[in-house]
Amino acid sequence: MGTPIIFLEEKGIRTQIPLEFRFINNSCLACARLWNELSYEKRHAFFKGELTSEKYYEINRKYYYKYNETLGVNAQAAIQKND
Numbered sequence: 001m002g003t004p005i006i007f008l009e010e011k012g013i014r015t016q017i018p019l020e021f022r023f024i025n026n027s028c029l030a031c032a033r034l035w036n037e038l039s040y041e042k043r044h045a046f047f048k049g050e051l052t053s054e055k056y057y058e059i060n061r062k063y064y065y066k067y068n069e070t071l072g073v074n075a076q077a078a079i080q081k082n083d
Helices: 019-048 054-072 073-082
Strands: 006-011 014-017
Touching: 006 054, 019 054, 054 073
Parallel strands: none
Antiparallel strands: 006 014
């Protein structure tokens, strides 16, 4: 028959994705969310003058535990790249 296909509609764009790539797609979306949330929080702390090394560590730790279940080891890799 062929590979089963699911349709992903995000931000008004409809894409065909084979079913076995759903995990990869979810991981990519979670990684992008992690990156954006980290950048947002660090940027706001920086402009408020609150970004110390302790605050930096606290933000990284907070998002590591939030995304560790979804991304596993990749959560730490994304956080290190964001530094």
